Amino acid sequence: MSPVSRREADVRRILDEPQPSLPPDLCAEAVRRGGRRLRRRTAARRLMWLLLLAAVVALVVWMSVAQPWVEPPSETTPPLTGW
Template identity: 60%
Template sequence: MSQYERKESAVRRLLEGTSPVVPPELFDDAVRRGGRMLRRRTAVRRLCWTLLFTAAVAFIVWASITRPWVEPPSDTTPPLTRW
């Protein structure tokens, strides 16, 4: 019997049998853990957006102060005006 056939027969046994009985405390634990996971995800998402916004503002402030797109003035030779 191959691995696939064993898995298929195990799934068939589960589907053909009666519905499984879940302990009542398991539901409460799952709800509590799920709520905790959602709160953590929300907090991490908010933190990431805050960091992204802060980085964007810092970049804009830095770029407006240093103006990296402007060519620095030449200190060694005068600029060529006539060619």
């Protein structure tokens, strides 16, 4: 018997055997788990958007208070008073 015909005979034997039965609640369990995963993913996405929004608001508030683009006053020369 050649390897090809032996392999073919094994496949035919496997296909002729009765197939194992699936648990009756398999579909319901898969739907339940998929729904839970979808809700968690949606909640995580909303949380990330909320954190991004909070970071942007904090940055805008800090920039409006600190004004980092303004050059600080020079303190290297004394003021010219009393001339």
